[in-house]
Amino acid sequence: xxxxxxxxxxLMLLAMKEDSASKGDYMLIEDRNKSxxxxxxxxxxxxxxxxxxxxxxxxxxxxxxxxNLHDPLNIGVLSKLIRDARVFRAKLRATIxxxxxxxSEVAWLPSRVDSRIRRLSMAEIDSFLGRSGVFPIxxxxxxxxxxxxxxxxDLDGKLSxxxxxxxxxxxxxxxxxxxxxxxxxxxxxxxxxxNEYSGLGWHRDRTPSxxxxxxxxxxxxxxxRFKLDYCGKAAVSGMLKNALDIPAxxxxxxxxxxxxxxxxxxxxxxxxGNAINTWNINELVxxxxxxxxxxxxxxxxxxxxxxxxxxxxxxxxxxxxxxxxVINMADVSPTIRRMVVELVLSKIVDLLERQAIPPIFLxxxxxxxxxxxxxxxxxxxxMRHFGIYTTFITNQPDAISDGIYRQVDxxxxxxxxxxxxxxxxxxxxxxxxxxxxxxxxxxxxxxCLAIGKAVCDLxxxxxxxxxDVLTLGETKKFFSKKTS
Ligand SMILES: Nc1ncnc2c1ncn2[C@@H]1O[C@H](COP(=O)(O)OP(=O)(O)OP(=O)(O)O)[C@@H](O)[C@H]1O
Ligand SMILES: [Mg+2]
Numbered sequence: 001x002x003x004x005x006x007x008x009x010x011l012m013l014l015a016m017k018e019d020s021a022s023k024g025d026y027m028l029i030e031d032r033n034k035s036x037x038x039x040x041x042x043x044x045x046x047x048x049x050x051x052x053x054x055x056x057x058x059x060x061x062x063x064x065x066x067x068n069l070h071d072p073l074n075i076g077v078l079s080k081l082i083r084d085a086r087v088f089r090a091k092l093r094a095t096i097x098x099x100x101x102x103x104s105e106v107a108w109l110p111s112r113v114d115s116r117i118r119r120l121s122m123a124e125i126d127s128f129l130g131r132s133g134v135f136p137i138x139x140x141x142x143x144x145x146x147x148x149x150x151x152x153x154d155l156d157g158k159l160s161x162x163x164x165x166x167x168x169x170x171x172x173x174x175x176x177x178x179x180x181x182x183x184x185x186x187x188x189x190x191x192x193x194x195n196e197y198s199g200l201g202w203h204r205d206r207t208p209s210x211x212x213x214x215x216x217x218x219x220x221x222x223x224x225r226f227k228l229d230y231c232g233k234a235a236v237s238g239m240l241k242n243a244l245d246i247p248a249x250x251x252x253x254x255x256x257x258x259x260x261x262x263x264x265x266x267x268x269x270x271x272x273g274n275a276i277n278t279w280n281i282n283e284l285v286x287x288x289x290x291x292x293x294x295x296x297x298x299x300x301x302x303x304x305x306x307x308x309x310x311x312x313x314x315x316x317x318x319x320x321x322x323x324x325x326v327i328n329m330a331d332v333s334p335t336i337r338r339m340v341v342e343l344v345l346s347k348i349v350d351l352l353e354r355q356a357i358p359p360i361f362l363x364x365x366x367x368x369x370x371x372x373x374x375x376x377x378x379x380x381x382x383m384r385h386f387g388i389y390t391t392f393i394t395n396q397p398d399a400i401s402d403g404i405y406r407q408v409d410x411x412x413x414x415x416x417x418x419x420x421x422x423x424x425x426x427x428x429x430x431x432x433x434x435x436x437x438x439x440x441x442x443x444x445x446x447x448c449l450a451i452g453k454a455v456c457d458l459x460x461x462x463x464x465x466x467x468d469v470l471t472l473g474e475t476k477k478f479f480s481k482k483t484s
Contacts, residue, residue, distance in 0.1 A: 024461030031110035140465035164414020221300035227308035235346035243338035359387030
C-alpha cells in the first residue's frame with residue numbers, strides 16, 4: 001500500500017490486488033522514527049475518466065471482434081492491474097512517537113515514497129493504548145481474527161448504549177456482558193421485556209450454567225411483591241405520580257391516610273383500601289384514589305403477608321459472588337411496567353443512599369417503553385452519583401434524548417441501514433460521521449462497532465462470539481421452517 005493523498009484528517013491509500021484490509025482495520029504508517037495510526041473506513045476503485053473510457057472501449061472491442069489482440073509487451077496485464085487498483089479511505093487516529101507513546105496529535109505528514117504501511121494487530125494496539133484491566137469481558141474477535149476483550153472496569157461507573165436494528169444481536173451482547181459481570185462478582189439488575197435473560201442460568205444443552213444459582217428471576221405480582229413499609233413513602237409517591245398520574249390533591253390525601261395508618265402501626269395495602277372508602281374527603285378526590293387503588297390492587301405488586309421481596313436479602317446472600325436480578329416484564333401491562341420500574345429504581349436509590357448495597361449495574365431493554373423521557377436524564381445523571389450504572393439497549397436510537405448521548409461513555413453500535421437512524425447516531429456519537437455511516441451501514445449481523453472508553457476512544461469492529469448460555473427471546477413464528 002502507498003499513500004495517495006491527504007485531505008483534512010483523512011488519508012487515501014492506494015492498494016493493489018494483493019493488499020487486503022477490511023473496514024475498521026487499523027494500519028500503521030511508519031516513517032523514520034514516527035508512525036501514524038489510521039483506521040480504514042471505506043474502500044473504492046481507483047477511478048479516473050480515462051480509465052473508465054478504457055474499460056468501456058475494451059468491452060466494446062471484445063464484444064465486436066473475435067480475434068485475439070496482438071499484445072507482445074503484455075501491456076494488457078498491467079492495464080488490468082491498474083483497473084483493479086483500489087483506494088482505501090482512512091481516518092487519522094493517532095501518532096506514535098519515537099518512544100512508542102501514543103498521542104492524538106496528527107499534525108504531520110509521513111513520506112509518500114518512503115513510509116511503510118502495515119496492518120496493526122489488536123495486541124499491538126492494546127499495548128500502545130495501555131489498555132488493560134483486572135476483570136476481562138471476552139466479547140469475541142476483532143482485527144485479524146484475534147481474541148478481543150473489554151474490561152469490566154470500563155463499564156463501572158459508566159453509561160453505555162447498545163443499539164442497532166432489529167435482530168442484529170444487541171440482546172445477545174448484553175447477555176454476554178451481564179453474565180461476565182456476574183461472574184466477576186457484580187450485581188446486575190435487568191429490565192427484561194422478552195423474558196430472554198432467564199436463559200442465562202442454563203447452557204444450550206439445558207445443563208446449569210456457571211451462574212445458575214446467581215440468576216434471580218422476578219415476576220411482578222408473583223415473586224416480585226413488596227411490603228408497603230419496605231418501599232417507603234418516596235417510592236410509592238414516585239409511582240403514584242409518574243406511573244399513575246395521580247392529581248396533587250389526591251396524592252396529599254393518600255399520604256394523610258398513610259401517616260394515619262402508620263401512626264396506628266396498621267400500614268398495609270388492604271388497610272389503605274378500607275381507609276380510602278371511609279375517609280372523609282371530597283368525592284372527586286376519592287374517585288381519583290379509588291381508581292389508582294384498583295390498578296395497584298390488580299398489579300399484585302404489594303402484599304401484607306410477611307416475606308415481601310427485599311433487594312438487600314438477595315445481595316447479602318450473594319455477597320462476594322455477584323447476582324443477576326432479572327425483572328421479567330414480558331407479560332405485564334405498560335402501566336404495571338412503569339410502576340415496577342419506578343418502585344425498583346427508587347428503592348435501589350434509597351438502599352444505595354444508605355450504603356446498604358454496593359453499586360448496581362442496570363441493563364434496560366427498550367427503556368423508552370416504560371420510563372418517561374424526562375425521567376431518563378434523571379436516572380443517568382442523579383443515579384450515577386448514587387451508584388447505578390446503566391446500559392440502555394434499544395433499536396430506536398432516536399428514542400434516546402441528546403442529553404443522554406452527551407453523557408454516554410460507551411456505544412456498541414450494530415448494523416443500521418435506515419438513514420434517519422444513522423443520522424441520529426452519527427450526530428451524537430463520539431466518532432466522526434464518515435466512519436459511522438460507512439462502517440455501520442455494512443456491518444453484518446452479530447458484528448458491532450465499539451466506541452468510547454472501553455476501547456480507549458479508538459473505534460473497533462468486533463465480531464461478537466456465540467454464547468454457551470441458552471438463548472431465549474427469539475421471535476415466535478407461525479410458519480416454522482421445515483427441518484428436513
Ligand atoms: N454473536 C452471536 N452468535 C450467535 N448467535 C447470535 C449472536 N448474536 C445474536 N445471535 C442470535 O441472533 C438472534 C438475534 O439476536 P438478538 O436477540 O440479540 O437480537 P436483538 O438485536 O436483540 O433483536 P431485537 O431488536 O429483536 O431485540 C438470536 O437468536 C441470537 O441468539
Ligand atoms: Mg433484543
